[in-house]
Amino acid sequence: MIGMTRSPEQENRIFQALADPSRRAIFEALTQGEAAVNDLKARFQISQPAVSQHLASLREAGLVASRRDGRRIYYRIEPQGMEPLIGWIEHYRAFWTERVDRLEQLLNRMDQ
């Protein structure tokens, strides 16, 4: 994990940003390529300020980035943004592995 900040605040921002289904829907829409605010506004039944606010939340969480082209601002997914989330999940890897190993041992003993 190179260049990993691992700050609880950033972790919190990510979890909070993804907690809202509208935000997850916007995030998912961006997987098909970058999109301007009005593109997303058209795709979802929501006001323009709401879209901008969701995007601001995602950007502060490091999940998306923006690029201005004329008067449009295109948003795209920031690939590294999910790293803290993946790191958080992997943090429980040892726990899961232990559980699985113990379960395997138990099953082996029952087979004998």
Add this chain to the structure above:
Amino acid sequence: MIGMTRSPEQENRIFQALADPSRRAIFEALTQGEAAVNDLKARFQISQPAVSQHLASLREAGLVASRRDGRRIYYRIEPQGMEPLIGWIEHYRAFWTERVDRLEQLLNRMDQ
């Protein structure tokens, strides 16, 4: 992915459950082994009902399970509970192939 529910409601419950830092802290505490409500109440500076409510939220999200022993109720992590979250991340494998592949291996072991 065997026995995968993949319901948006469950997905939402998981994201919402993990959005709260207190709940994540409780979840993390359970990785060190099962614990009763009072154990967690002692570990964190929080009232007993607050702990019970957090645990209820985690249980409804499928992230923890409980077991009664006398008048104590022990909570433990439900290893399969994270599956929908991992599945959601896998959906973006085009962006994070390597890290997601490692998570996939973990998921496969959990399924066995």
Add this chain to the structure above:
DNA sequence: CAATCATATAAGCACCCACTTATATATAAG
């Protein structure tokens, strides 16, 4: 320049949520 388009920010509001205290339920102990 003025007008228009695209987005951001401000302000307000209704609802949600995490906490509290109070009470109910359930098991154990005397």
Add this chain to the structure above:
DNA sequence: CTTATATATAAGTGGGTGCTTATATGATTG
């Protein structure tokens, strides 16, 4: 049976959040 312990549930409350409309900022166009 009464009391104590452990947890859950109910009810209330302050702060946060997601939405709206209104306005500001910024870039293009005529």
